[in-house]
Amino acid sequence: MTGADTKRYLHGPIAADLAEKMVFLSGPRQVGKTTLALRLIGAADHRHPAYLNWDDVRTRPRIRQAEMPAGEPRVVLDEIHKYARWRNLVKGLYDTREAGQSFLVTGSARLEVYRRGGDSLQGRYHSYRLHPFSVGEIGGSPDGLDALLRFGGFPEPFHRASDRHLRRWQRERLDRVVRDDIRDLERVRELSLLELLIDALPPRVGAPLSVKSLREDLEIAHDTAERWVTTLENLFVCFRIAPFGAPRIRAVKKERKLYLWDWSMVEEPGPRFENLVASHLLKLCHFVEDTEGYRMELRFLRDTDGREVDFVVLRDRKPLFAVEVKTGEREVSRAIRYFRARTTIPAWYQVHRGTKDALIDGVRVLPFVRFCKEVAIP
Numbered sequence: 001m002t003g004a005d006t007k008r009y010l011h012g013p014i015a016a017d018l019a020e021k022m023v024f025l026s027g028p029r030q031v032g033k034t035t036l037a038l039r040l041i042g043a044a045d046h047r048h049p050a051y052l053n054w055d056d057v058r059t060r061p062r063i064r065q066a067e068m069p070a071g072e073p074r075v076v077l078d079e080i081h082k083y084a085r086w087r088n089l090v091k092g093l094y095d096t097r098e099a100g101q102s103f104l105v106t107g108s109a110r111l112e113v114y115r116r117g118g119d120s121l122q123g124r125y126h127s128y129r130l131h132p133f134s135v136g137e138i139g140g141s142p143d144g145l146d147a148l149l150r151f152g153g154f155p156e157p158f159h160r161a162s163d164r165h166l167r168r169w170q171r172e173r174l175d176r177v178v179r180d181d182i183r184d185l186e187r188v189r190e191l192s193l194l195e196l197l198i199d200a201l202p203p204r205v206g207a208p209l210s211v212k213s214l215r216e217d218l219e220i221a222h223d224t225a226e227r228w229v230t231t232l233e234n235l236f237v238c239f240r241i242a243p244f245g246a247p248r249i250r251a252v253k254k255e256r257k258l259y260l261w262d263w264s265m266v267e268e269p270g271p272r273f274e275n276l277v278a279s280h281l282l283k284l285c286h287f288v289e290d291t292e293g294y295r296m297e298l299r300f301l302r303d304t305d306g307r308e309v310d311f312v313v314l315r316d317r318k319p320l321f322a323v324e325v326k327t328g329e330r331e332v333s334r335a336i337r338y339f340r341a342r343t344t345i346p347a348w349y350q351v352h353r354g355t356k357d358a359l360i361d362g363v364r365v366l367p368f369v370r371f372c373k374e375v376a377i378p
Contacts, residue, residue, distance in 0.1 A: 008036045009137055009378040010128050013291050015040060017126045018074055018102040022094055025106045027130035028236035028261050029181065030173055032155045033106045036130065037076040040104060053078040066093055074102050081107040087120050094124050108181065108236060128290045131283040132261065133158055135372045145353070145369055149276060152264030166264060173262075174198060174237075181235050193218055197228055201238055201258065206271040206310075208255035208302075209240060236261050239282060244299035244312045244319065248342040252302045274310060274325045277351065277368065281311055281323065284377045288315070301343075307335040312345060321347035321375070325368075329354035332363045 014023050018040070027033050034046075041050045050072040052059050066089065068075055080086045094103060105111070105125070132153025138144040151158045154173075157166040178191055178198070196218055204210075215225040232238050238260050245251040259282075260266065263275035278298070285296035294315050301309040301322065311323040322345045324333050329352050340348055340362065351368040358365050366374075 006137075007039065008032060008130070009287070010130055011036065011039065014104070014128060018104060022090070022103045022105060022121075022125035024111060024125050024127040025104060025130060026108055026111045026127070028132070028154075029108055029177060030154055030156060030169075031130050031132055031236075033108075033130055034078060035155070037078065037104055037106050041072070041074045041076055050074060051076045051078065052080075054080050054082050063089070068093060068097075068101075070098070073100055074104060076104045076106065078106045080105055081111040091121055091124065094121075126290070129286045131286065132279065134280050134283055134377055135369055136377050140369055140373060142353075142367070142369055149269075149272060150264070152262050153276075153279070154262060157264070170262065170265060177235055177237060182231060190220075193220060194228055197225070198232065198237065201232075201260065202265045202267065204258050205260060205263075205266045206257060206274045208252075209258040241278070241298050241300055241311075243302050244314070246301075246339075246343040249301075249339065250304045252304060255302065257300055270327050273327050273353065273368075277323065277325045278311065280372060280377050281313055284375065285313065287378045301335075301339050307338055309333070309335050309339055319343070319345040321345065321349060323371075324348075324350045326350060326352045328352055329356040329365075332360050332365060336363055337361070 010025075014025065017023050025033055025037065038045070038048065038051060041048060043051055046053065049069040052063055052075065054060060054063060055078070063077070063080065063083065077090065080090065083089065090103065090105060097103070133148065133155065134153060135145055135148065138148065147158065147161065151161055151166055154169075157169045160166075178195055182191070182194065197214065200214060200217060209229070211222060211225050211229065214229070215222045218225065229238070233240065238258055240256040240258050242256050243252050245253070259275045259278040261279065263272055263279055266272040266275050282298050285298050288294055289296045295317070297314040297317070299312045299314060301312055309322050310325045313320045313323075322336070322339070324336050326333070332350055336348055336350060339345070348363045349371055350363060350365045351371045352365070353368060355367060356365060357367065357370060
């Protein structure tokens with residue numbers, strides 16, 4: 001993958017939707033939203049007249065006065081959600097637009113929160129969530145998987161392929177999240193404690209997240225700890241998945257497992273690989289939701305006796321398949337055998353980083369790279 005020469009996986013679907021509605025594009029900071037937006041308007045850089053960024057103080061007066069570039073079929077409004085009256089502005093722009101003109105609205109946390117709960121623009125837009133690179137986007141090779149595990153899926157550190165650059169990029173990105181994005185989303189007085197919370201998350205990846213434990217470690221109220229974790233979810237720092245219950249198993253009810261959008265922050269190789277798989281499956285769920293309209297869910301299997309299978313993917317509340325993650329090649333896990341006999345999940349996979357590909361007692365054991373191709377992870 002050569003980076004600037006390659007279109008991202010959402011380019012085609014967004015281009016098609018722009019022919020009929022606005023498009024909202026959200027995603028983590030530095031995941032490539034602006035680069036994708038510029039490609040969609042055929043721009044070489046930020047100086048294109050159809051690219052309007054609210055963070056550029058020279059552009060703000062034009063945006064407030066709704067001065068849109070004439071003759072441009074696609075206009076990008078970047079970070080417009082930082083403007084207090086952006087919803088009414090965008091609604092007016094859409095309703096009075098030139099014939100054939102469309103708008104691409106990009107942003108991160110606040111735009112994503114609005115997408116989940118807003119309705120004043122209902123019927124005027126389609127929404128997409130842009131994810132980091134996945135195995136399929138970078139060519140689908142084992143070497144590509146190794147690079148993703150080492151440098152993560154965010155474009156800049158992945159393409160630079162430097163451990164030193166990755167460390168600096170991670171620190172600077174999280175500093176921007178804490179200093180800029182969180183203050184934009186809500187009032188947090190103790191930013192230093194929030195930084196400690198972020199530092200406490202990587203060792204907890206892949207395990208049920210105990211908010212009580214976080215509260216005790218940081219010496220804050222339980223409601224505060226829960227609110228801060230939810231804020232970090234809205235900022236695309238982390239995500240949690242809920243357990244999947246089935247009638248014939250004593251499934252846990254409330255525990256949710258934690259993962260990070262930047263899996264390169266996880267030090268231990270086993271949890272890091274599991275986080276990468278979780279991120280790929282979440283990307284698949286969001287892609288199907290955003291392009292096809294199905295309700296998709298990523299969950300996990302765990303019973304009160306501690307048996308667990310890492311992931312279950314559901315469509316319209318019905319399970320499609322389950323996935324267990326192993327770093328090496330080994331026999332089918334006992335938990336898969338147990339849950340397979342007691343649930344109606346139609347397909348079972350055990351993925352690994354080796355070369356073994358076999359069907360064992362109805363369970364497909366295969367390399368993760370091959371799994372990504374077979375289930376069509378974008």
